[in-house]
Amino acid sequence: MTTKHRFIAVAKRQFAENGFDRTSIASIADELGLTKQALLHHFGSKKNLYGEVLRQISERHTSIAANLVLETEDPRTQLETVLFASFENAMEEPLESQLLMRELLENTSRAEVADTWYLKSAIEMLANIVLELPAWKNAPRTDALTYVYQLLGAINYFAISQPTLKQMFGARQSKAMEKTFRAELYRLIQAGVYRIAIKEN
Amino acid sequence: MTTKHRFIAVAKRQFAENGFDRTSIASIADELGLTKQALLHHFGSKKNLYGEVLRQISERHTSIAANLVLETEDPRTQLETVLFASFENAMEEPLESQLLMRELLENTSRAEVADTWYLKSAIEMLANIVLELPAWKNAPRTDALTYVYQLLGAINYFAISQPTLKQMFGARQSKAMEKTFRAELYRLIQAGVYRIAIKEN
DNA sequence: GTGTTAGCTTACCAGTCGGTAAGTTTTTTC
DNA sequence: GAAAAAACTTACCGACTGGTAAGCTAACAC
Numbered sequence: 001m002t003t004k005h006r007f008i009a010v011a012k013r014q015f016a017e018n019g020f021d022r023t024s025i026a027s028i029a030d031e032l033g034l035t036k037q038a039l040l041h042h043f044g045s046k047k048n049l050y051g052e053v054l055r056q057i058s059e060r061h062t063s064i065a066a067n068l069v070l071e072t073e074d075p076r077t078q079l080e081t082v083l084f085a086s087f088e089n090a091m092e093e094p095l096e097s098q099l100l101m102r103e104l105l106e107n108t109s110r111a112e113v114a115d116t117w118y119l120k121s122a123i124e125m126l127a128n129i130v131l132e133l134p135a136w137k138n139a140p141r142t143d144a145l146t147y148v149y150q151l152l153g154a155i156n157y158f159a160i161s162q163p164t165l166k167q168m169f170g171a172r173q174s175k176a177m178e179k180t181f182r183a184e185l186y187r188l189i190q191a192g193v194y195r196i197a198i199k200e201n
Numbered sequence: 202m203t204t205k206h207r208f209i210a211v212a213k214r215q216f217a218e219n220g221f222d223r224t225s226i227a228s229i230a231d232e233l234g235l236t237k238q239a240l241l242h243h244f245g246s247k248k249n250l251y252g253e254v255l256r257q258i259s260e261r262h263t264s265i266a267a268n269l270v271l272e273t274e275d276p277r278t279q280l281e282t283v284l285f286a287s288f289e290n291a292m293e294e295p296l297e298s299q300l301l302m303r304e305l306l307e308n309t310s311r312a313e314v315a316d317t318w319y320l321k322s323a324i325e326m327l328a329n330i331v332l333e334l335p336a337w338k339n340a341p342r343t344d345a346l347t348y349v350y351q352l353l354g355a356i357n358y359f360a361i362s363q364p365t366l367k368q369m370f371g372a373r374q375s376k377a378m379e380k381t382f383r384a385e386l387y388r389l390i391q392a393g394v395y396r397i398a399i400k401e402n
Numbered sequence: 403g404t405g406t407t408a409g410c411t412t413a414c415c416a417g418t419c420g421g422t423a424a425g426t427t428t429t430t431t432c
Numbered sequence: 433g434a435a436a437a438a439a440c441t442t443a444c445c446g447a448c449t450g451g452t453a454a455g456c457t458a459a460c461a462c
Contacts, residue, residue, distance in 0.1 A: 018307075019222065021222040021223050025449090025451095041410065045450080101302070105299060105302060105306075107364045107365050119369070120370075146385050149359060150385060152358070153354050153359055153362075157350075157355070157357060158350060161354075164305055169346070173346075177350070180341075180347040190392070191392030192388070226419090227419085236441060238442085239439070239441080241420085241422090242440065247421090
């Protein structure tokens with residue numbers, strides 16, 4: 001692993017944990033026993049480093065999702081696979097979810113490489129899958145986008161809440177919720193897959 | 202409106218838009234044509250002011266939810282009413298959603314008044330309502346908590362994504378998604394209300 | 403073996419931050 | 433109307449920030 005890669009790894013953690021502003025390039029360099037000027041030598045500026053971190057995450061995500069979709073042609077399986085993979089990834093790599101959530105909050109210019117585009121392609125890919133479902137024939141594209149966004153919201157919100165949930169309900173209960181989440185997520189997906197319409201009373 | 206209240210209002214906006222660290226007490230004071238020392242006179246420290254902002258939001262939310270629950274005894278109506286109210290509030294007061302989301306990300310010490318407790322009581326209230334639903338008789342409490350959390354996640358994630366969505370899909374499409382969201386949210390709620398179990402194929 | 407480049411350091415700077423100290427002006431109290 | 437308290441200001445400080453400038457050192461090119 002080159003010094004540059006180690007910088008990115010440390011930066012990813014510190015940016016995710018403390019946010020862009022409360023992370024100083026000096027503290028990143030310190031963790032590697034180097035000076036902040038070494039960091040600036042490799043990345044030019046703090047923003048560049050941050051952009052590099054985001055770009056790496058985006059690329060990994062898109063490639064994973066794209067590969068999963070190739071495994072089958074059944075839209076229902078595709079949808080389930082990608083969403084469950086998103087969930088597993090969000091739980092295994094909470095730092096990435098945190099970073100992307102922060103990015104969503106600060107829609108400002110900071111990183112021109114922004115994940116905006118990554119998010120867009122991922123969402124549209126999922127929406128296209130949804131529209132291929134039998135129950136969604138002729139449904140407006142907007143509805144599919146919204147539905148997909150709701151599921152991603154549930155997943156990511158839960159992922160970044162992990163520390164808070166552990167604090168609120170205790171480790172045992174929050175661990176139980178994680179297990180439960182998969183089953184409940186499956187239910188939510190199915191509600192969409194079949195576009196269940198329940199009449200008022 | 203007293204100066205103190207005006208400070209809180211401005212602080213709320215700036216904290217939500219830029220986060221705790223990128224918001225300087227000087228810029229808050231500037232907006233009111235005062236100096237930062239005036240602010241410190243009223244609140245003692247930046248953290249105190251931030252805590253005050255959070256506390257005010259929490260109180261408003263809990264009281265609104267509590268009042269809504271009193272309006273009926275039917276758990277299904279209660280659930281729907283509170284969740285839809287959450288959604289409407291999140292869309293009308295995006296600053297609050299942003300602030301709470303930030304707080305969730307930085308579970309650190311910063312504000313001892315933390316919204317952690319507000320969140321907890323709100324979630325538990327909703328979970329209790331869910332457990333009263335016929336379909337949820339004898340269901341584990343953990344499942345209800347998880348389900349509720351998923352819905353809140355979908356709502357809040359969507360709310361804070363508004364600027365990004367507008368950027369990604371354009372104003373018209375994102376406005377359409379907002380309208381659609383209610384219907385799709387209703388579907389998700391119903392999926393839970395009736396605890397629909399769909400068999401694998 | 404000389405020139406060049408990559409990887410790094412020390413030294414430094416201008417700007418911003420939250421907060422303290424001490425004072426001034428305005429309002430309230432009795 | 434005098435005393436007290438509240439609402440503010442000016443002046444200042446030490447800590448920290450990202451970034452620039454200049455130089456050192458070792459590996460590599462030819």
